[in-house]
Amino acid sequence: MKTAVVLMSGGVYSAVTACVAKEEYELALLHVSFGQRCEERERRAAEEIAGHLKAPHTLVTELPFVAQVGGNARVDRKIPIEDAAAIGPHVPNTFVPGLMPSMLGIATGWAAQLRAERIFVGVTETIAIASQPGRTLYPDYRREFFQRYGYLLETALPERIKVKVEVPLIDFSHKDTVLLGLRLKTPFHLTWSCYRNDDEPCGTCYGCAVRSQAFAAAGAVDPLAAAADAWP
Numbered sequence: 001m002k003t004a005v006v007l008m009s010g011g012v013y014s015a016v017t018a019c020v021a022k023e024e025y026e027l028a029l030l031h032v033s034f035g036q037r038c039e040e041r042e043r044r045a046a047e048e049i050a051g052h053l054k055a056p057h058t059l060v061t062e063l064p065f066v067a068q069v070g071g072n073a074r075v076d077r078k079i080p081i082e083d084a085a086a087i088g089p090h091v092p093n094t095f096v097p098g099l100m101p102s103m104l105g106i107a108t109g110w111a112a113q114l115r116a117e118r119i120f121v122g123v124t125e126t127i128a129i130a131s132q133p134g135r136t137l138y139p140d141y142r143r144e145f146f147q148r149y150g151y152l153l154e155t156a157l158p159e160r161i162k163v164k165v166e167v168p169l170i171d172f173s174h175k176d177t178v179l180l181g182l183r184l185k186t187p188f189h190l191t192w193s194c195y196r197n198d199d200e201p202c203g204t205c206y207g208c209a210v211r212s213q214a215f216a217a218a219g220a221v222d223p224l225a226a227a228a229d230a231w232p
Helices: 012-022 039-052 063-070 099-114 141-157 174-183 206-218 223-230
Strands: 003-007 026-033 057-062 118-120 164-166
Touching: 003 099, 012 026, 012 039, 012 118, 012 174, 012 206, 026 039, 026 099, 039 057, 039 164, 057 099, 057 223, 063 099, 099 118, 099 141, 174 206, 206 223
Parallel strands: 003 026, 003 118, 026 057, 118 164
Antiparallel strands: none
């Protein structure tokens, strides 16, 4: 069976993407830690999702330079994370310059070693927070970026290695993503989306806001929210 490397953050969108890839490929799930606030919690989510999906290949690795460089609220605890409601027509301070290209570089190397044909990334450029589309808030979520990275691979790899980048959710809305995930039996109960906390979701950061809007739009119950309501 053909193999696909999937970038697995541990969140909703990467989990749905892994389930999409599993329809046609043997899974190789890649989780990259970069010193983010919820590093351990996100790693745990990624590992539990990999176990649930019975992924034949998993790789957990690190990009320590991201925290060393700093300059963003994901890794610098002196910079407060913006609430989603406060995000305007600007790139939020949770954007990490260079992170996506670096993760794709690792994915490319692993894909070549595994002879994988595809790299799957679970991003969408259409979802909006505070009326701002994802492609505006996070420039490396743009379709053009992934297209150009694909062109780069054509010149950066030997002819015998054929790897293509797939972003199957790039045009998906909040609602469509969750509905697809439900149809594919995505283990949403194992995912983690909060940028601030690693014990209980804060409910107001960009990650939490995208998640809550997605489940609400789909008319579905978020298992994490249901679990939080059940806590004493």
